[in-house]
Amino acid sequence: MTEHETTPEATGDSGTGAVVEETRAESSTAPPVPVASDHPDRWGRVDADGTVYVKTADGERVVGSWQAGEPAEGLAHFARRFDDLRTEVELLVTRLSSGAGDPKHALTSAKHVQESLAEAAVVGDLAALAARVEHVLAKAEEGLEAAKAAKDEARAQAGARKLQLVEEAEVLANESTQWKAAGDRLRTILDEWKTIRGVDRKTDEQLWRRFSKARDAFNRRRGSHFADLDRQRGVAKSRKQELVEEAEKLVESDDWGPTAGRYKDLMVEWKAAGRAPKEADDALWQRFRAAQDAFFAKRSEAFSERDAEFSSNAKLKEELLAEAEHIDPSHDLETARQQLYKIQERWDAIGKVPRERVRELEGKLRSIEERVRGAVDAQWRRSDPEAEARVAQFRERVEQFEAQAEKARSAGDKRRAEQAEAQAKQWREWLAAAEQAVASR
Structure with a gap:
C-alpha cells in the first residue's frame, strides 16, 4: 500500500444519513455537498493496477492505491472517507447555526479542513466541500464578530456597573451618617464588585482605586465619629457620676421641699449630660434612681406621720372652738378677753393642721375673736373722753x-x-x- 492507503477494516459507516438531514435543514445560503458513498464512481476511479484517483476541476489526482479487493470496494472506501470529512464540516455548520459552537474553534477546524483538501486521500465532490468549508469560515467570522461585539457590550456594561458602584460608594463615604447601614452596603458593593468580569485592566484599576479610596474615607470618618462619641460618653459618665454622688448625699436630707426640687433639677441635668457607655450608664442610672426613691420614700413616710399629727391637731382645735363658742362678752367683757387669750395660746401651741382644714378652722376662730373685739371697741367708744x-x-x-x-x-x-x-x-x-x-x- 502507498502512504495514502487504508485498509477497509479501518473505516466504517459514520452515520452520514443523519448529517445529510441536518445539511438539508441548513440555510439555503450554504452550498450542498453530495454524499460520495452513494455514487463514488462519479467522483473517482480505480485503474487496473489499483491506483485510486479523485476527479477535481484541475483534472484527476492520485489519492491512494487499493490492493485488498475489488476496485469498487476501494472506490467506496475512499468515498466513505470523504463522507467522514463532509460530516465533520456539517457538524461545524450545525453547531454554528444553533449557537452551541465556539466560532473560534469552528474557524480553526474549518481552516484545517481547507488546508487538507488539496492532498486529502478521499473520493467525492471536493469543489462542493471546499465551498461548504468557505461557508463555515464565513459563518465563523460572523460569529467571532458577534462574540466580539457582545464581549465589548458586556465590557461596557460591566464598566458602567462598576462606575455606578464607585459613585454610590463615594456618596456613602462623604455624606452618610447611617454608619451600620452604610458599612453593610459597602460590603455588599464589594461582594458584587468581585462578581463583575470583563472590564479592561486599566479602567478596572482606576475604578478600584476610587472605590478603595471611598471605603477608606468612610472608615476614617466613621472611626472619627465613634472616637468623638467615646469622648463624649466619657464626659457624660464623669458628669453622671457627680450627679449620682450628689443624689446619694441628699437621701438623708429632711428639708423636703428644697431637696425634692433639687432632685428634679438633677433629673434635668442627667438628661442633658448625654449617654455614657451602656454598661456604665445603666449602673449609674440604677444608683441614681435608688437614691431618688430612697429620699421620696423617706419623705412619704414623714408626710404620713405629719398628716397623722395634723389630723390630731385638727381635732384638738375643733375642741377649742367648741369651748370658745361659750365665751360671752356681753356679761363680763374682761373675763371674755382673758378666756379668748388663753384659747389663742393653746391654739398656737397645738400646731399645724391639714392644709385643707386651715381656712375652715381659722375662720371659725376669727369670728369668735371679732365678736370679742367688737364688744371691746363698743366699750371704748362709750368711754372715750375725746x-x-x-x-x-x-x-x-x-x-x-x-x-x-x-x-x-x-x-x-x-x-x-x-x-x-x-x-x-x-x-x-x-x-x-x-x-x-x-x-x-
Whole structure:
C-alpha cells in the first residue's frame, strides 16, 4: 500500500444519513455537498493496477492505491472517507447555526479542513466541500464578530456597573451618617464588585482605586465619629457620676421641699449630660434612681406621720372652738378677753393642721375673736373722753369753711367758693359720723 492507503477494516459507516438531514435543514445560503458513498464512481476511479484517483476541476489526482479487493470496494472506501470529512464540516455548520459552537474553534477546524483538501486521500465532490468549508469560515467570522461585539457590550456594561458602584460608594463615604447601614452596603458593593468580569485592566484599576479610596474615607470618618462619641460618653459618665454622688448625699436630707426640687433639677441635668457607655450608664442610672426613691420614700413616710399629727391637731382645735363658742362678752367683757387669750395660746401651741382644714378652722376662730373685739371697741367708744371734743372740733371746721365760701361768693371768686364748699361738705360728713358715735353710747 502507498502512504495514502487504508485498509477497509479501518473505516466504517459514520452515520452520514443523519448529517445529510441536518445539511438539508441548513440555510439555503450554504452550498450542498453530495454524499460520495452513494455514487463514488462519479467522483473517482480505480485503474487496473489499483491506483485510486479523485476527479477535481484541475483534472484527476492520485489519492491512494487499493490492493485488498475489488476496485469498487476501494472506490467506496475512499468515498466513505470523504463522507467522514463532509460530516465533520456539517457538524461545524450545525453547531454554528444553533449557537452551541465556539466560532473560534469552528474557524480553526474549518481552516484545517481547507488546508487538507488539496492532498486529502478521499473520493467525492471536493469543489462542493471546499465551498461548504468557505461557508463555515464565513459563518465563523460572523460569529467571532458577534462574540466580539457582545464581549465589548458586556465590557461596557460591566464598566458602567462598576462606575455606578464607585459613585454610590463615594456618596456613602462623604455624606452618610447611617454608619451600620452604610458599612453593610459597602460590603455588599464589594461582594458584587468581585462578581463583575470583563472590564479592561486599566479602567478596572482606576475604578478600584476610587472605590478603595471611598471605603477608606468612610472608615476614617466613621472611626472619627465613634472616637468623638467615646469622648463624649466619657464626659457624660464623669458628669453622671457627680450627679449620682450628689443624689446619694441628699437621701438623708429632711428639708423636703428644697431637696425634692433639687432632685428634679438633677433629673434635668442627667438628661442633658448625654449617654455614657451602656454598661456604665445603666449602673449609674440604677444608683441614681435608688437614691431618688430612697429620699421620696423617706419623705412619704414623714408626710404620713405629719398628716397623722395634723389630723390630731385638727381635732384638738375643733375642741377649742367648741369651748370658745361659750365665751360671752356681753356679761363680763374682761373675763371674755382673758378666756379668748388663753384659747389663742393653746391654739398656737397645738400646731399645724391639714392644709385643707386651715381656712375652715381659722375662720371659725376669727369670728369668735371679732365678736370679742367688737364688744371691746363698743366699750371704748362709750368711754372715750375725746369723743365730745372731736364733735365740737368738727363743727367748728364746718363753720369755718362755710364762712370762707360765703366770703368768696361775695368777692365774686367762684372757684375759691366751690373749693370751700367742698371742704365744708367733707367735714359735715365727719361731723355726722362723730355725733352718731356719741349718740350711740
